[in-house]
Amino acid sequence: MTSPTTPCPTCGHVPVPEKNEQRAFISQRTTLITVTAFACAGVVGVLTYLMNHNVPGAVLAGFCALGTVIVALHLLLG
Numbered sequence: 001m002t003s004p005t006t007p008c009p010t011c012g013h014v015p016v017p018e019k020n021e022q023r024a025f026i027s028q029r030t031t032l033i034t035v036t037a038f039a040c041a042g043v044v045g046v047l048t049y050l051m052n053h054n055v056p057g058a059v060l061a062g063f064c065a066l067g068t069v070i071v072a073l074h075l076l077l078g
Contacts, residue, residue: 033073041066 007014026034045062049055 029077033070033077036073037066037069040069 005014041062044065045058048061049058
C-alpha cells in the first residue's frame with residue numbers, strides 16, 4: 001500500500017514517485033552488434049567449409065570473423 005507523499009518541511013518540495021519500469025537486460029545496440037556478428041561468422045564458416053570441406057578450419061574462420069565483426073561494428077556504431 002502506498003503512503004501519501006508529504007512535502008518537505010523546509011523547502012516544500014513534493015517527491016516524485018518512482019516509476020516501476022523494467023530496464024532491458026542488454027541494449028539494442030549490443031543486440032544488433034551480436035546478431036550481425038554471429039550472422040556474418042556463420043556465413044564465413046559455411047563458405048569456408050564449402051570451399052575446402054575442412055570443419056576445424058571453417059570453425060576457426062568463423063570465430064575469427066566473429067571477433068573481427070564485433071570489433072568493427074563496435075567502432076563503426078560507437
